[in-house]
Amino acid sequence: MIQSLLIANRGEIACRIIRTARKLGIRTVAVYSDADASALHVRSADEAVHIGASPARESYLVGERIIAAAKQTGAQAIHPGYGFLSENAEFAEAVQAAGLIWVGPDPDSIRAMGLKDAAKKLMQDARVPVTPGYLGEDQSPERLQAEADRIGYPVLIKAVAGGGGKGMRRVDAAADFADALASCQREAASSFGNTQVLIEKYILAPRHIEVQVFGDSHGNIVHLFERDCSMQRRHQKVIEEAPAPGMDKAARFAVCEAAVKAARAANYVGAGTIEFIADASHGLHADRIWFMEMNTRLQVEHPVTEAITGVDLVEWQLRVASGEPLPLRQEELSINGHAIEARLYAEDPAKGFLPSTGKLEVLDFPTNSRVDTGVEAGSTISPFYDPMVAKLITHGDTREDAIALLRADLSYLTVWPVRTNAGFLFRLLGDSDFRAAQLDTGLIERRGETLLIDPLPGAADLTHALYWLDSDPSAETYLIARGLEGFRLNRAPATQRAVSVSGTRVAFDATEGELSSHFFRHPRDGAALLVFEGATFRVTADRTEGGAGGAAGDGAILAPMPGRIVSVEVSEGQAVTAGQKLLVLEAMKMEQALLAPFDGVVETLAATPGAQVQVDALLVKVAKAE
The missing domain is CATH 2.40.50.100 (RNA polymerase II/Efflux pump adaptor protein, barrel-sandwich hybrid domain)
Structure with missing residues (x-):
C-alpha cells in the first residue's frame, strides 16, 4: 500500500481524498496557492507546500511545481483529484518519469479517450452503441454541412477537444449551419487550440446517464451501476442521483455492459466514468442509449455511487495504484436504496448565477446529509476558483426518501452573508416533474424564474423571527436583508397582531399558523438569521432615522x-x-x-x-x- 500521498488539488476534492488516506494510515501532503494559505485542506493534511500565486495557472496547473513538492516532502504518489491536471496525459507521464506513483489511469488511456472523435471511433470498433453522427477527417464546411443534412436536424456541433459545455452549438435548420459551425470553431480554437468538430444527432428529450467503471492492473474491470446527471444548467451538473430513476433491469444490464466494453477497449485501469446520452421521450430503453464520452478520472458526483454500493472509491483508487486487485468482483456488487447529491455553490441564481465571493461568517450544515466540503465558518470564497461550498448527499430506502431528506437539510442550511443556490436547489427538488422522475437536461431552463427567485418568508415566520430576536420591546421597525436586497419590516401593535413587509400589510394571529423556517443567531451581533426554503435572511432592528429603537x-x-x-x-x-x-x-x-x-x-x-x-x-x- 502507498505510504505517503500528495494531493494535486484543493478544496473539497483534497479534503475528500485526505479523509480516506487518513483511514488507511497514509501520510498526506497538500499543495496550496496564496489564496489558500489557511484553507481547510491545507490544515487537514499532515504537511503542506506552497506552490505559487492565487491564479490556478500560476499554481495548481503548474505540474513541475507539484512534482517538486512531492519530491521535497518524500511523497510516494500523486493523486490528481478531479479537475485541474487530472485528465492531463503529459502530467501523468511526468509524474511517472519522476519515479512517482500516478493514482489514475495510464496516460495512453487518458489520451485515447480525451479526443471525442477518437474515442467514438474506438467505441464503434468495440461495438459500443454511439449517437448517430459524423466524426471524419474531412473538416471542410461543405462536407460537414452535407453530413448534418444526412443525419437530419436538429444536430449538435461539438469540438472534439471540448468540455465543460464549451465548443458546442445546436443547429435546428440547414440554413443556420454555416454560421453555427464558424462560431463553434472560433470558440474551440480559443478554448482548446483545436478547431476540429464532430456532428451528432441532437436528442430532443435527452437524459444524461453515466456508469462508474473500475479496472485494475490484473485485467479485472467492473461497473458500479449508473448515475443520472440530467439536472443541468448550461451543460453543468446541478443534482445527480443513483440509480437512474426509471431504469429497468434490461436497460441497466445493456448500459452497464456497454460501459465495461468501453473500459476494456481503452485498457482501463483505475476509476473512470462512461457517459451516455439517452432519448427519454418514451422512457429509458436499451436501444435508445448511446455512448457520449469517457471521463478518465473520479467524478464530482461519485458519492452517490458510494452511497448505494457501500464502496469507498478513493480507497479503491489507492489500492489499485498500489498494485492490488479490485476488492470486489462484479457479482459481489449490488444496489442498496437511492442516493441524491446537490451541488451547493456560492452564487446568486436570480442574478444569472453570478459567483458570490467573500467571508463565510456563518456556515451551519445540516446533520442528515453527508457533507463533502473544503470550507468552514470563517473561510473565504475566493474569486480565483470554482465557487463550490459543499456537496450535500442523502441516502434513503427509496428515491422519495432521499429527496425528502435533502429538502429538509436545505431548509436548515444556514450561510451568511455569501449568497448560495440553496433555495434554487430546494425548489428544483420539489418540482413536480422532478419528483415524478420526468427528467431531461432541459427541465431547469424550461422552468425559468420559478426556480430562480427566493420567495419572502410568510407572515408567521417573520413575526416569530421578531419575537425570537427582540431584546428591545420598544423597537417597531426592522430590516430584513437578503443578498443585495433589503426590505423594511414594521411590526404593528400587539393588539393588531399583524406585520407589514415592504409596505404590504399581512394579517396574522401570532398564536396560529405553521412555521416553515428556522432561526440561527449571528455569532457576532446576535441578529436573527432566518432560513426559509434554503434562503438565508438577516433580520435586525432598524437603526436608521425613523426606525424606533434598535x-x-x-x-x-x-x-x-x-x-x-x-x-x-x-x-x-x-x-x-x-x-x-x-x-x-x-x-x-x-x-x-x-x-x-x-x-x-x-x-x-x-x-x-x-x-x-x-x-x-x-x-x-x-x-x-x-
Whole structure:
C-alpha cells in the first residue's frame, strides 16, 4: 500500500481524498496557492507546500511545481483529484518519469479517450452503441454541412477537444449551419487550440446517464451501476442521483455492459466514468442509449455511487495504484436504496448565477446529509476558483426518501452573508416533474424564474423571527436583508397582531399558523438569521432615522443592508449625542440616516462618501461617554 500521498488539488476534492488516506494510515501532503494559505485542506493534511500565486495557472496547473513538492516532502504518489491536471496525459507521464506513483489511469488511456472523435471511433470498433453522427477527417464546411443534412436536424456541433459545455452549438435548420459551425470553431480554437468538430444527432428529450467503471492492473474491470446527471444548467451538473430513476433491469444490464466494453477497449485501469446520452421521450430503453464520452478520472458526483454500493472509491483508487486487485468482483456488487447529491455553490441564481465571493461568517450544515466540503465558518470564497461550498448527499430506502431528506437539510442550511443556490436547489427538488422522475437536461431552463427567485418568508415566520430576536420591546421597525436586497419590516401593535413587509400589510394571529423556517443567531451581533426554503435572511432592528429603537449596545454601527455611502456627517474623534446623524446610506432605492446609539465619541470611522458597502460592514464605532 502507498505510504505517503500528495494531493494535486484543493478544496473539497483534497479534503475528500485526505479523509480516506487518513483511514488507511497514509501520510498526506497538500499543495496550496496564496489564496489558500489557511484553507481547510491545507490544515487537514499532515504537511503542506506552497506552490505559487492565487491564479490556478500560476499554481495548481503548474505540474513541475507539484512534482517538486512531492519530491521535497518524500511523497510516494500523486493523486490528481478531479479537475485541474487530472485528465492531463503529459502530467501523468511526468509524474511517472519522476519515479512517482500516478493514482489514475495510464496516460495512453487518458489520451485515447480525451479526443471525442477518437474515442467514438474506438467505441464503434468495440461495438459500443454511439449517437448517430459524423466524426471524419474531412473538416471542410461543405462536407460537414452535407453530413448534418444526412443525419437530419436538429444536430449538435461539438469540438472534439471540448468540455465543460464549451465548443458546442445546436443547429435546428440547414440554413443556420454555416454560421453555427464558424462560431463553434472560433470558440474551440480559443478554448482548446483545436478547431476540429464532430456532428451528432441532437436528442430532443435527452437524459444524461453515466456508469462508474473500475479496472485494475490484473485485467479485472467492473461497473458500479449508473448515475443520472440530467439536472443541468448550461451543460453543468446541478443534482445527480443513483440509480437512474426509471431504469429497468434490461436497460441497466445493456448500459452497464456497454460501459465495461468501453473500459476494456481503452485498457482501463483505475476509476473512470462512461457517459451516455439517452432519448427519454418514451422512457429509458436499451436501444435508445448511446455512448457520449469517457471521463478518465473520479467524478464530482461519485458519492452517490458510494452511497448505494457501500464502496469507498478513493480507497479503491489507492489500492489499485498500489498494485492490488479490485476488492470486489462484479457479482459481489449490488444496489442498496437511492442516493441524491446537490451541488451547493456560492452564487446568486436570480442574478444569472453570478459567483458570490467573500467571508463565510456563518456556515451551519445540516446533520442528515453527508457533507463533502473544503470550507468552514470563517473561510473565504475566493474569486480565483470554482465557487463550490459543499456537496450535500442523502441516502434513503427509496428515491422519495432521499429527496425528502435533502429538502429538509436545505431548509436548515444556514450561510451568511455569501449568497448560495440553496433555495434554487430546494425548489428544483420539489418540482413536480422532478419528483415524478420526468427528467431531461432541459427541465431547469424550461422552468425559468420559478426556480430562480427566493420567495419572502410568510407572515408567521417573520413575526416569530421578531419575537425570537427582540431584546428591545420598544423597537417597531426592522430590516430584513437578503443578498443585495433589503426590505423594511414594521411590526404593528400587539393588539393588531399583524406585520407589514415592504409596505404590504399581512394579517396574522401570532398564536396560529405553521412555521416553515428556522432561526440561527449571528455569532457576532446576535441578529436573527432566518432560513426559509434554503434562503438565508438577516433580520435586525432598524437603526436608521425613523426606525424606533434598535440601539447598538456596543456602539458598532453596521450596514443594515448593501448600499452606497451618500455622505458622512462626522469625523473620527468627534463627540456625538444620542440620535445624532452619523452618515447617510442609500439602499433599497431610498436614503437612510444611521444614528448615534448614545452619547459618546466617534472611535472608528470606516465609511467614505461614494463607497459601496456590503451588509454587516462596520461603518462607525461610537465609544460611550464616561
